[in-house]
Amino acid sequence: MIRLMVWSMGTLLLLSGCSIKEVKPWEKGDLAMDIMQYEGLHPEVKKFEAHTYFSKEASRGGAGVAGGGCGCN
Amino acid sequence: MIRKILSTLLLTTLSVMALEQGEILPQPLQTQLKLEKDKLYVIDFFASWCKSCKKELPLIATIHDNNLTEVIGINVDKNREEGEAFVKKFNLKFPIVYDSDQALINTFKPLGFPTLYYIKNGKILKSIVGAIDAIDLQIQKDLKEFK
Numbered sequence: 001m002i003r004l005m006v007w008s009m010g011t012l013l014l015l016s017g018c019s020i021k022e023v024k025p026w027e028k029g030d031l032a033m034d035i036m037q038y039e040g041l042h043p044e045v046k047k048f049e050a051h052t053y054f055s056k057e058a059s060r061g062g063a064g065v066a067g068g069g070c071g072c073n
Numbered sequence: 074m075i076r077k078i079l080s081t082l083l084l085t086t087l088s089v090m091a092l093e094q095g096e097i098l099p100q101p102l103q104t105q106l107k108l109e110k111d112k113l114y115v116i117d118f119f120a121s122w123c124k125s126c127k128k129e130l131p132l133i134a135t136i137h138d139n140n141l142t143e144v145i146g147i148n149v150d151k152n153r154e155e156g157e158a159f160v161k162k163f164n165l166k167f168p169i170v171y172d173s174d175q176a177l178i179n180t181f182k183p184l185g186f187p188t189l190y191y192i193k194n195g196k197i198l199k200s201i202v203g204a205i206d207a208i209d210l211q212i213q214k215d216l217k218e219f220k
Contacts, residue, residue, distance in 0.1 A: 025186035026149045026178045032122040 091182035098195045102180060106145060106170065108195060113219055114143045115212060116190045118178055120150050121159035125204030126187050130163050132209040133189075137167040142216055145170060149178050191215060 023031070035041050054060045092098065098108075108114060117133055119126040130146070137144040144167040148156035153173045160169050172178055181190070185202040189212075192198065198219055205211060 024179075025183065026118065026120065026175060028186070029120060029122040029151065032124075 091184065092180065092197060094197050094199055096197050098192065098197070099180070100195075102177070103195045105177075107168075108192065109143075110194060112143050113191065113193045113198075113216070114145055116145045116147060116192055118147045118149055118172075118181070118183065118186065118188050120148065120186070121155045122150070123187055127163075129187060129204055129208045130165060132207070133212070134163070134165055134167065135209050136212050141213065144168075147172050147177055149175055151175070191219065193219070 030036065050060065098106075106114075106116070115133070115136060117130075119130060133144060133146075136142060146160070146165060146167055146169045148160065148169055149172045150156035150159070151173055153171050156169075156171055156173070170177065181188070183200070183202055187204055189201040189208070190197055191200070199215060201208070201211065
């Protein structure tokens with residue numbers, strides 16, 4: 001019985017060491033921070049960069065993402 | 074070999090089990106939340122970073138303010154000061170439990186966030202996972218069913 005328990009605990013430890021820790025729904029506070037947004041804290045900076053890119057390359061667009069990843073667009 | 078595999082699976086399952094509808098809260102948890110006998114409680118988990126909570130909490134507060142039932146809010150912010158500021162901002166008058174170490178929510182283990190539980194005599198009668206529109210109307214409808 002003790003051998004079985006030790007074996008089970010060892011397996012669990014081994015498996016948990018190999019796994020990626022799941023982020024629970026209540027642990028997403030850091031992901032919700034403004035600094036985690038795609039465009040950073042200040043969307044104005046992104047606008048400025050886009051303006052510079054347009055001036056230098058005479059081209060715009062291609063930096064955004066359309067749709068929410070559902071494949072329906 | 075099969076026994077070993079089964080015992081491993083059982084141990085793994087036990088560690089990820091959530092409290093679900095029909096289950097009884099462990100007695101220490103009932104004591105911690107100060108749940109009284111024969112009273113129906115609405116227990117709402119929320120956090121300051123949760124945008125849906127900002128919409129739902131003022132509506133849930135109306136349930137408490139109109140004395141429809143007992144409401145307990147559980148704030149799961151890791152930084153308690155952020156939670157307290159959030160509660161103050163929304164002027165929540167119902168009892169708030171600060172779960173800064175997230176021990177309570179790790180016991181309930183809801184599948185989504187925010188989550189609301191109806192609890193009577195320690196038993197989970199129903200849960201609402203995720204935000205919904207007009208939560209106050211939904212709670213009023215549920216309360217009629219339970220009473």
